Amino acid sequence: MSKEVKQGQDVQKLVRTLVEDLGHEKAELIPILQEINDELGYISDDAITELSQLMNIPTSHIYSVATFYRMLSTEPRGRHVLQFCESAPCHVAGGRLVWQKLQRVLGLENGETSPDDKWTLLTTSCLGVCGVGPVMIIDNDLYGNVTPEQVPDILSNYK
Amino acid sequence: MAYFRSHVLVSIDPVCIEKGAYDLIDALHDELVKQGLVDEIQVLETSRIGDPETQGPDLMVYPETVHYSNLSVNDIPFLVEEHFLKGRVAEQYIREAKAILDEELSAPKAKEVRIVLKNIGEIDPLNIEEYIARDGYMALGKVLTEMTPEETIQEVLDSGLRGRGGAGFPTGLKWRFIRNADGDQKFMICNADEGDPGAFANRRVLEGDPHSVIEGMIIGAYAAGASQGYIYCRAEYPIAVRTMKTAIEQARNFGLLGEDILGSGFSFDLEVRMGAGAFVCGEETALMASIEGHRGEPRPRPPFPAQKGLWQQPSNINNVETYSNVPQIILKGAEWFAGLGYKKSTGTKTFSMAGDVKNTGLIEVPFGITLREIIYDVGGGIKDDKAFKAVQTGGPMGGCLPEANLDLPMDYEALGAAGSILGSGGLVVMDEDTCMVDIARFFMEFTQDESCGKCTPCRVGTRRILEILTRICEGNGKPEDIDTLRHLCDEINENSLCGLGKGAPNPVKSTLEHFLDEYEAHIYEKRCPAKVCRNLIRFEIIDGPCTGCTLCARNCPVDAISGERRKTHVIDPDICIKCGICEQLCPYDAIEIV
Numbered sequence: 001m002s003k004e005v006k007q008g009q010d011v012q013k014l015v016r017t018l019v020e021d022l023g024h025e026k027a028e029l030i031p032i033l034q035e036i037n038d039e040l041g042y043i044s045d046d047a048i049t050e051l052s053q054l055m056n057i058p059t060s061h062i063y064s065v066a067t068f069y070r071m072l073s074t075e076p077r078g079r080h081v082l083q084f085c086e087s088a089p090c091h092v093a094g095g096r097l098v099w100q101k102l103q104r105v106l107g108l109e110n111g112e113t114s115p116d117d118k119w120t121l122l123t124t125s126c127l128g129v130c131g132v133g134p135v136m137i138i139d140n141d142l143y144g145n146v147t148p149e150q151v152p153d154i155l156s157n158y159k
Numbered sequence: 160m161a162y163f164r165s166h167v168l169v170s171i172d173p174v175c176i177e178k179g180a181y182d183l184i185d186a187l188h189d190e191l192v193k194q195g196l197v198d199e200i201q202v203l204e205t206s207r208i209g210d211p212e213t214q215g216p217d218l219m220v221y222p223e224t225v226h227y228s229n230l231s232v233n234d235i236p237f238l239v240e241e242h243f244l245k246g247r248v249a250e251q252y253i254r255e256a257k258a259i260l261d262e263e264l265s266a267p268k269a270k271e272v273r274i275v276l277k278n279i280g281e282i283d284p285l286n287i288e289e290y291i292a293r294d295g296y297m298a299l300g301k302v303l304t305e306m307t308p309e310e311t312i313q314e315v316l317d318s319g320l321r322g323r324g325g326a327g328f329p330t331g332l333k334w335r336f337i338r339n340a341d342g343d344q345k346f347m348i349c350n351a352d353e354g355d356p357g358a359f360a361n362r363r364v365l366e367g368d369p370h371s372v373i374e375g376m377i378i379g380a381y382a383a384g385a386s387q388g389y390i391y392c393r394a395e396y397p398i399a400v401r402t403m404k405t406a407i408e409q410a411r412n413f414g415l416l417g418e419d420i421l422g423s424g425f426s427f428d429l430e431v432r433m434g435a436g437a438f439v440c441g442e443e444t445a446l447m448a449s450i451e452g453h454r455g456e457p458r459p460r461p462p463f464p465a466q467k468g469l470w471q472q473p474s475n476i477n478n479v480e481t482y483s484n485v486p487q488i489i490l491k492g493a494e495w496f497a498g499l500g501y502k503k504s505t506g507t508k509t510f511s512m513a514g515d516v517k518n519t520g521l522i523e524v525p526f527g528i529t530l531r532e533i534i535y536d537v538g539g540g541i542k543d544d545k546a547f548k549a550v551q552t553g554g555p556m557g558g559c560l561p562e563a564n565l566d567l568p569m570d571y572e573a574l575g576a577a578g579s580i581l582g583s584g585g586l587v588v589m590d591e592d593t594c595m596v597d598i599a600r601f602f603m604e605f606t607q608d609e610s611c612g613k614c615t616p617c618r619v620g621t622r623r624i625l626e627i628l629t630r631i632c633e634g635n636g637k638p639e640d641i642d643t644l645r646h647l648c649d650e651i652n653e654n655s656l657c658g659l660g661k662g663a664p665n666p667v668k669s670t671l672e673h674f675l676d677e678y679e680a681h682i683y684e685k686r687c688p689a690k691v692c693r694n695l696i697r698f699e700i701i702d703g704p705c706t707g708c709t710l711c712a713r714n715c716p717v718d719a720i721s722g723e724r725r726k727t728h729v730i731d732p733d734i735c736i737k738c739g740i741c742e743q744l745c746p747y748d749a750i751e752i753v
Contacts, residue, residue: 087356
């Protein structure tokens with residue numbers, strides 16, 4: 001999710017194109033927010049204001065939706081987002097030790113972004129690949145059967 | 160479908176693409192044209208065939224079942240001439256293939272019966288013709304030409320099919336409610352928001368046999384009188400979303416979706432909607448709120464979705480597996496389906512087995528099979544031959560059942576009576592090393608986090624339970640905690656708005672019932688019998704086996720281990736953070752948890 005920082009007119013243009021493509025109906029709000037989140041890495045205040053005007057939906061409603069869903073973020077995230085599966089099958093397959101190692105190596109707690117904006121550490125709900133737990137996903141790369149020993153090597157692949 | 164003498168499958172996985180699989184396809188095509196074989200030999204793309212790390216790109220030729228590995232573009236002219244023109248196997252390209260096992264879904268084991276999973280791994284999900292070749296859309300044809308909507312409903316009702324999402328409501332009855340409800344437009348919704356940790360059966364169906372779901376939905380829509388459908392799929396399943404979109408497009412191109420389906424006058428269309436990461440959206444009213452573009456919060460029922468659902472119109476919601484069963488019921492008849500299973504639970508159920516069992520993965524068994532048969536006969540028993548402790552059924556809102564419940568026949572009613580649920584078919588098997596208080600705390604952490612916050616019993620109650628469980632695991636439990644937990648469990652269950660809150664106490668309630676001794680050990684003796692809870696354990700090095708190799712001392716993240724080389728080391732309990740690294744690393748098993 002390493003995105004260039006888009007501001008001002010770029011954000012306006014992005015939101016406008018999305019509304020044109022997907023439509024003005026309220027049912028399209030979540031798909032549009034997902035696109036914005038993918039493009040910007042998060043849903044900025046600018047984007048919410050613009051969307052509110054174009055779709056004729058109060059900013060309060062958009063904000064309430066954007067903060068409800070786990071995959072949407074209203075805070076900027078790091079260049080790489082690491083999501084660790086915290087579900088039971090991964091937990092009983094040794095996930096706890098991997099999670100501790102991740103926190104230690106990155107120096108981050110769940111939900112935090114590193115000061116250099118490189119990493120955001122999150123837990124995720126079940127990714128449904130429980131046969132190869134513990135599982136984590138970095139940006140769009142999935143890692144299965146992760147052991148604490150592999151953590152530094154895996155992380156070093158990301159610049 | 161055109162007839163081909165042979166089919167050549169080319170492995171198109173990321174590694175093979177990088178090694179030039181697409182160039183290989185081009186070269187194959189050119190060579191087949193050159194040899195005049197292009198109408199006899201079909202080239203197809205498939206997922207991985209061999210191990211792409213050591214081989215690839217690979218070809219598989221059917222019906223001969225010949226597997227060629229490590230091919231490059233330069234090999235193609237010779238290969239095509241030998242194999243396809245002269246009919247001789249080109250031995251030099253056959254290499255000892257290391258079979259890749261599907262870690263999630265193996266070949267059916269004894270006691271399995273596959274209805275929902277029968278096509279998975281057998282057909283190309285992105286090619287509608289392969290589904291049609293295995294009797295696909297025949298049931299739809301039968302329904303549209305030979306049966307009235309009411310007859311269709313009756314057939315499904317007679318089969319005894321019940322909702323596979325967990326609630327177990329008779330599917331035919333649901334459809335009849337929609338048929339009889341007043342509304343301008345009626346909706347058919349597929350709940351593909353499979354959020355239960357450990358459950359992935361729906362994902363495999365969506366990814367591996369998408370048309371069975373689409374066909375089931377069209378049949379349901381015809382029976383219930385719906386004109387528009389939605390498949391609500393969680394965003395954590397990007398491949399499933401993509402596969403479903405392609406499948407819908409293909410069905411539309413074949414006249415199986417859209418206006419006047421198969422010339423019957425019946426019209427129905429489908430769309431995929433994606434979730435955005437909220438577990439509660441698997442609840443039907445929350446799911447509909449999410450499709451409408453709201454926060455995915457449940458609302459009180461009545462009115463039920465059958466009267467006022469999506470956009471206040473009558474709406475039917477079934478889960479992926481439910482729809483996927485429908486075409487088979489229509490084709491083989493209600494009697495056949497009702498003949499499988501046990502009492503009021505007919506047919507089969509998929510289970511996703513995870514945890515400390517030898518064969519993890521997806522299985523499909525007839526209702527009525529016992530948990531013991533599932534875990535020991537199908538699952539192969541407990542990993543490392545440890546002792547069985549508990550099995551949690553039905554996902555995070557299910558209960559943990561002990562050894563004494565292993566001979567229960569699996570059906571909706573028996574599991575309910577034992578204090579658990581069938582849910583979406585998750586099975587997490589736990590061995591003797593599992594702390595049941597820690598597990599209860601763990602599940603409560605999940606439901607507490609996923610509680611949408613709308614109703615107080617769930618929002619506040621789950622938090623209070625979590626606080627108490629955390630306290631107990633940390634060694635600060637109080638004697639009155641057990642009674643408080645029981646009281647909270649009952650209150651939350653009775654007063655919550657939706658299934659999430661109602662089910663949230665189940666893991667706590669069931670562990671309190673079956674594993675009370677563990678709670679008591681934590682509270683009264685400040686001891687964790689399974690040696691899991693960090694505040695209640697200590698790591699020690701045993702004198703005999705320790706050779707003083709220094710491996711533990713060198714790897715301790717907080718330098719809590721000291722000792723001279725070749726002499727027994729010592730762990731300083733005041734510095735130790737109980738991370739367990741030393742125990743994992745020690746080659747002599749000299750580190751003990753006390």
